[in-house]
Amino acid sequence: MLSGKEKSRRDKLVTEVEAIVNESGDPHGFDAAAxxxxxxxxxVPAxxxxxxxxxxxxxxxxxxxxxxxxxxQAGTYS
Structure with missing residues (x-):
């Protein structure tokens, strides 16, 4: 269960993923929240x-x- 602060941050991650998909992919049918x-x-290995x-x-x-x-999104990992 996420705390209030964690839920807010989760929502910001959803917004970030939506922006990435809109810029770099096809958002049709993509559920960023899911x-x-x-x-x-x-x-995650990284x-x-x-x-x-x-x-x-x-x-x-x-x-x-x-x-x-x-x-x-950029295809780079450090």
Whole structure:
């Protein structure tokens, strides 16, 4: 269960994903909220095997998630 702050950040991630898909793909039929909800609970190698949900609590963790999404749009990872 996400806290109020985590829900707000989740909503910002949804907005970020919607923008990425609108800029780089075909948004027709794509459910950004469902995608984010699924992604939040998957182990991500770029996060050291942790889930994105584990990073929602802190400012640094949230910034890392935004950066990771933007890097995925550009096809770059660091």
């Amino acid at each position: 995608w984010v909800d699924n992604w939040l609970h998957q182990s 996060l050291g095997g942790r889930t994105p949900a584990q990073h929602l609590e802190t400012d640094d963790g949230f910034a890392l998630l935004i950066r990771l999404l933007r890097q995925s």
